[in-house]
């Protein structure tokens with residue numbers, strides 16, 4: 001069943017953090033297989049899409065500047081891929097307000113791309129549920145994190161490149177997040193290229209922790225129980241080469257944060273805290289000229 005088309009749609013593109021990320025192997029296609037736990041957070045970009053009389057894809061970006069040409073923006077690519085996949089003649093204007101830092105391990109661009117696909121479905125009356133397979137393939141071709149942002153739940157366990165997703169329903173009170181972008185982006189490709197293979201026994205032990213972390217969230221265990229299970233293999237190649245990320249991590253630990261981890265391939269580092277007042281205290285200590293500090297929550301509903 002196709003939905004009634006709309007003239008204009010405004011949609012939020014929330015960022016993510018990874019509470020766990022182990023690299024389980026290198027694939028023949030050059031990508032890496034992962035075991036990761038994605039979590040959507042309350043920091044987002046905004047997209048407004050409008051059908052126009054003029055043919056083509058018009059993209060207007062404001063907010064945090066992006067160092068790319070319009071045609072290289074992932075939102076433009078997502079729109080072009082949507083029109084191609086569904087055989088629709090493009091005639092759209094997309095306004096993107098950037099607030100999520102780029103090169104930050106927060107999936108900002110990936111979320112923008114997924115929001116563009118969702119918004120275009122609404123605009124053209126394409127049923128996203130019935131076209132899940134097609135949209136999923138378009139999303140994965142745009143980037144490994146894009147399929148996660150097509151889903152709606154707060155937490156998802158991801159394997160494969162991160163596109164094989166199982167929703168995780170967390171119970172209980174969730175921690176508050178202090179998120180720090182240390183001011184210098186980290187490009188993803190070189191991080192995976194610098195990664196050394198890990199011992200199979202170590203990976204197996206980490207996968208047990210991954211399952212335990214998922215179970216802890218599902219059963220509503222307090223942060224203190226699952227904080228030791230947070231893990232990101234990509235800290236190994238990133239921290240020695242990126243002093244700004246190392247500094248942000250040290251500051252968060254020094255400020256007394258109980259659980260600190262880099263998100264994705266960096267550059268952002270986050271701390272989870274039991275209370276809002278602890279988070280506020282830590283974020284005050286973190287006020288450094290180069291750092292962008294965000295006090296955010298897990299996003300249970302987008």
Ligand code: C5P
Pocket residue numbers: 030031032033034142143144145160161162188189190192193
């Ligand atoms: O898929 P995406 O464009 O986000 O990936 C950026 C780069 O990160 C890829 O070119 C690849 O080098 C690396 N990558 C990987 N394995 C993944 C995800 C990303 O090797 N699962």
